[in-house]
Amino acid sequence: MQTQISFAPLSQIETELLAVPAVDTQTAKGADTKPAPVLLIDDDAVKAAAATVLDSGEFKAGVNETLLLHAPAGLAAKRLLILGLGKQAKATVHSVRNAAGTTVRFAKPRGIRELVLAIPTSEALPAAGPAGPRAAVEGAFVGDFDPDTYRSDRKDQSIQSFTVAAPADADRAALEAAVAEGTIVGESQNFARSLVNEPGNKLTPTVLGKRAAEMAKEVGLKCEVHSTGMLHELKMGAFWSVSQGSAEPPALIVLRYEPKGVTDGPIAGLVGKGITFDTGGISIKPADNMEKMKYDMAGGAAMIGAMRAIALLKPKVRVIGIVCAAENMPSGTAQKPGDVQTAMSGKTIEIINTDAEGRLVLADGLAYAKQLGATHLIDAATLTGACVVALGMVNAGAFANNEAAYAQFEAALAVSGEKFWRLPLGDEYVEMIKSEIGDIKNTGGRWGGAITAAEFLHVFAEDTPWIHLDIAGVAWVEDSKPYIAKGPSGIGVRSILEWVRAFEGWSGQTRG
Ligand code: BES
Ligand code: MN
Ligand code: ZN
DSSP states (O other): OEEEEEOSOGGGOOOSOEEEEEEEOOOOOSTTOOOOEEESSOOHHHHHHHHHHHHHTOOOOOTTOEEEEESOTTOSSSEEEEEEEEEGGGOOHHHHHHHHHHHHHHHGGGTOOEEEEEOOOTTTOTTOTTHHHHHHHHHHHHHHOOSOTTOTTOOOOOOOEEEEEOOTTSOHHHHHHHHHHHHHHHHHHHHHHHHHHSOTTTSOHHHHHHHHHHHHHHHTOEEEEEOHHHHHHTTOHHHHHHHTTOSSOOEEEEEEEOOTTOOSSOEEEEEEEEEEEEOOTTSOOOSTTGGGGGGGGHHHHHHHHHHHHHHHHOOSSEEEEEEEEEEEOOSTTSOOTTOEEEOTTSOEEEOSOTTOOHHHHHHHHHHHHHHTTOSEEEEEEOOOHHHHHHHTTTOEEEEESOHHHHHHHHHHHHHHOOOEEEOOOOHHHHHTTBOSSSSEESOOOSTTHHHHHHHHHHHHHTTSOEEEEEOTTTSEESSOBTTBOSEEOOTTHHHHHHHHHTTTTOTTOOOO
16 A cells, blocks of 8 residues: 655545544533534635535534545545544544544445545644654554455455645644654554464464564564574473474574664563464363464564564664464373473473463563563563453553553553553462472463463563563454454554654663
């Protein structure tokens, strides 16, 4: 999808579809109060073209509500699409992101290949500025993705050209840069989604390693993909124990971003769970919905997508990305409940349930990131069903052992618009994973399962500032929304990227 920005008057832009945002300005409550939709743009001809339908009360400017007009009077555009952002008081730059996705998903099935979205003028929506165009472009990429690569009736309905329209007096250079940035971020998120969509038979750990290496070559990252021999050399007994039951060898994917001239300061370590299929192993999962477990590498894909964006946006901070990829299978060589494994750090783990495999591969991934010099850690994993029970399919879980690192992550969320909710850690939960046979066990019982899993990882992150993201409930969109297809969401890419970028500029400083 080509992206660009136009500063031409909206009424003069020739396009198949011109989309303009609107909010509901009604603040009064009561049975007989009517919605008061208002366009967030400054163009008299567009306002005149929309006036009759807005007066009719048919369009309420509700969130993701759309209204299409053909051959709008006085406009060069063939169609005018009015887009609802919801109540004015609640509209933010994140509403603009979703509205852009809604526009693209409106256009795709109608055979429209090229469209223009007017961003709200800055007075109308103070959150705009360069954030508006960036979010709009990101949202357009999110909307453009459909998980249909394996359908033979696939009609390639992708949007070819997406233009953001901004007022003539805008800071043009800043907005152009924002569009370029949104393009990189949107493409990186969709790259992660395309990996997550791949089924287990097509995307084995080895293939995931190849895809990461190809991407690294394209964008100029260093990449090494190791397998069984290296796992044994590094004494990664926890990671190996998961892959030992599979005919497919594991892949330890290491991506490095080393900007020129940056030789000190923090090193961010990004660690992703890359289980290309999770059967549960000997503690096998029930058949219902097991096919979904192809997305058990979504944390790893998020790291690969974030590394792509980092390579292209070039922040001045060193970053190491590690993906621990394996297939969790039952077989004659699979690990068994009761087995004891020795992790890379030397800690011994009593295996209670072979389905709690994500924490095993991450234990060694976190230890390896530290060995390679990471000063700050972030991991992402489709780790627990318990996190889905706690937060539903709306928020992902976030955990941290360090307040400064978490504050930096919260600031990243304000930019990314991704929904994460912090859950606690605590010594009482550590008690729940103590083992009588070894140092720790890999499950802590039924209660607080997302937290005991996080505390398991904490044992390997130790005191290094660390954030853990449990994305089990949100990595796969179960019901399509106007702005995103059913399927892989690409959650994490944008927030992890922003968290990393925040290290820029504090080279040499020491902070929490
Ligand atoms: N990959 C699953 C977690 C998961 C569940 C991801 C639902 C996406 C949707 C993970 O490996 C797992 O099986 N976790 C177990 C842990 C339990 C055995 C302690 C779980 O959550 O049931
Ligand atoms: Mn599992
Ligand atoms: Zn899993």
